[in-house]
Amino acid sequence: MSDTLKQLADVLDQRRHADPDSSYVASLHHKGLNKILEKVGEEATEAIIAAKDATNGGADERQALVAETADLWFHSLVMLSHLGIDSQAVLDELAGRFGISGLDEKAARDTQ
Numbered sequence: 681m682s683d684t685l686k687q688l689a690d691v692l693d694q695r696r697h698a699d700p701d702s703s704y705v706a707s708l709h710h711k712g713l714n715k716i717l718e719k720v721g722e723e724a725t726e727a728i729i730a731a732k733d734a735t736n737g738g739a740d741e742r743q744a745l746v747a748e749t750a751d752l753w754f755h756s757l758v759m760l761s762h763l764g765i766d767s768q769a770v771l772d773e774l775a776g777r778f779g780i781s782g783l784d785e786k787a788a789r790d791t792q
């Protein structure tokens with residue numbers, strides 16, 4: 681899975697300074713951070729609605745949720761690229777959390 685994310689992140693970095701008229705990614709960078717954040721929020725909302733629809737839905741609704749989650753992940757990667765943050769850092773962050781219960785981590789946070 682992370683090979684796909686890595687490949688996509690590389691393509692996104694390559695498109696950073698491409699022609700906005702021929703690249704959707706370049707057009708997002710050209711419009712700026714606010715537009716990218718607007719898309720992240722929009723795709724998050726669409727993923728939430730798709731998840732609600734998938735609760736009682738069939739294969740089509742489940743596939744729609746997969747597609748909306750892909751849109752959300754894609755636009756989140758564009759956001760990181762725009763800010764010059766290597767998406768590998770997110771994968772490293774998740775890897776660093778392996779074996780640490782979310783409940784234990786939250787309890788430790790509350791005592792700090």
Ligand SMILES: N=c1c2ncn([C@@H]3O[C@H](COP(=O)(O)OP(=O)(O)OP(=O)(O)O)[C@@H](O)[C@H]3O)c2ncn1[C@@H]1O[C@H](COP(=O)(O)O)[C@@H](O)[C@H]1O
Nearest residue numbers: 688691692695702703704705706707719722750751754755
């Ligand atoms: N994975 C994606 C990907 N996922 C979603 N999208 C685009 O994200 C947009 C989201 O759709 P919306 O309907 O929400 O957006 P919209 O209405 O077109 O845009 P707004 O007017 O709302 O801003 C669509 O244009 C999708 O095509 C993607 N565009 C590109 N990629 C990857 O990025 C690579 C580079 O793309 P380009 O920069 O376009 O060459 C591609 O080869 C793909 O690998």
